[in-house]
Amino acid sequence: MSQLIVSGMRPTGKLHLGHYLGVIQNWVELQHKYDSYFFVADWHALTTKYDKTDELKADVLNVAMDWLAAGIDPNISTVYVQSYVPEIAELNVYLGMVTPQNWVERDPTLKDMAKILRTKEGQNSQISYGLMGYPVLMSADILMMNADAVPVGVDQVAHIEITRDIARRFNNIYNTDFFHEPQPILNHCSLICGLDGNKMGKSFHNDIKISDTEEVTAKKIMTAITDRSRMRKTDLGHPDECEVAFKYWKIFGSEDQVATVKCECENGERGCADCKRQLGAVINERLSEIREKRVYYETHIDEVKDILSEGNKKARKRASEVLATVRDLVRMY
Numbered sequence: 001m002s003q004l005i006v007s008g009m010r011p012t013g014k015l016h017l018g019h020y021l022g023v024i025q026n027w028v029e030l031q032h033k034y035d036s037y038f039f040v041a042d043w044h045a046l047t048t049k050y051d052k053t054d055e056l057k058a059d060v061l062n063v064a065m066d067w068l069a070a071g072i073d074p075n076i077s078t079v080y081v082q083s084y085v086p087e088i089a090e091l092n093v094y095l096g097m098v099t100p101q102n103w104v105e106r107d108p109t110l111k112d113m114a115k116i117l118r119t120k121e122g123q124n125s126q127i128s129y130g131l132m133g134y135p136v137l138m139s140a141d142i143l144m145m146n147a148d149a150v151p152v153g154v155d156q157v158a159h160i161e162i163t164r165d166i167a168r169r170f171n172n173i174y175n176t177d178f179f180h181e182p183q184p185i186l187n188h189c190s191l192i193c194g195l196d197g198n199k200m201g202k203s204f205h206n207d208i209k210i211s212d213t214e215e216v217t218a219k220k221i222m223t224a225i226t227d228r229s230r231m232r233k234t235d236l237g238h239p240d241e242c243e244v245a246f247k248y249w250k251i252f253g254s255e256d257q258v259a260t261v262k263c264e265c266e267n268g269e270r271g272c273a274d275c276k277r278q279l280g281a282v283i284n285e286r287l288s289e290i291r292e293k294r295v296y297y298e299t300h301i302d303e304v305k306d307i308l309s310e311g312n313k314k315a316r317k318r319a320s321e322v323l324a325t326v327r328d329l330v331r332m333y
């Protein structure tokens with residue numbers, strides 16, 4: 001029997017190329033090798049956005065549409081919504097009971113999030129009980145499917161470690177080997193930079209969305225930072241110091257295109273504006289099929305809802321089997 005993987009993403013806006021290249025592309029490959037479960041983590045969105053839920057429903061669908069357009073195949077992968085699998089909340093209770101408080105407190109992502117919230121709000125009260133419990137909830141997401149492995153970015157490895165610790169502790173306490181200790185599968189793509197040279201992020205106004213139109217993409221690319229030392233087209237360029245545009249060429253261009261861009265730039269035969277106009281066209285070409293599919297799903301939203309509904313059923317089936325064993329092991333009534 002093939003091994004099972006599970007991974008999720010929070011519905012906090014339309015996804016960008018960092019998500020696509022850094023995460024989804026990897027899932028698309030893995031779904032052919034593993035029994036794959038991908039969920040929209042709407043409870044996790046509430047950990048920081050519990051008071052900003054106007055767009056939550058729309059964003060669940062947005063994430064699902066981005067995934068489907070990018071190649072997640074609902075015929076081989078299970079795509080579901082976290083809050084439609086209430087068994088996760090029950091498992092979260094059992095796992096919370098066996099998790100020492102200091103394991104949660106030392107979680108690095110949580111520490112960073114707490115720091116950001118504190119600076120923003122100027123007070124501790126913004127760190128809710130729900131946010132504190134985020135590492136345990138994430139463990140519940142993974143152990144709910146009793147996954148063998150979890151595809152993640154390097155920034156998420158600590159969450160897999162705490163999940164392994166919790167699984168081991170549960171197994172020790174209840175004298176079982178029921179829970180697998182899931183392994184991380186690291187994404188092979190490093191962080192994608194945004195148009196300003198910093199990490200591409202949805203709240204930094206430096207991203208290109210999967211769902212952006214060709215016109216919007218072309219316009220955005222024209223704002224990408226290039227080689228700052230270059231003033232005129234005839235100045236000799238330094239592609240390796242080109243902060244964004246040449247990095248995108250290396251991601252989206254063919255080997256020949258990259259070699260031509262490098263050579264022309266170094267010899268002062270290519271201006272940055274022309275270079276970015278061409279780059280915009282290359283990126284649009286690469287994304288055209290995905291975007292066509294995205295538009296299809298936008299205009300067939302019932303199909304997306306049906307896919308989620310089927311996925312929810314499948315995920316609940318697996319979850320209720322796991323939960324029955326857990327209840328038995330804990331000796332619940």
Ligand code: AMP
Nearest residue numbers: 018019022023153190191192199200201
């Ligand atoms: P976020 O939506 O920012 O919470 O990101 C969800 C996941 O997407 C992160 O854990 C990363 O693994 C991945 N991700 C987000 N932004 C980028 C980026 N710029 N480059 C590569 N991966 C990213």
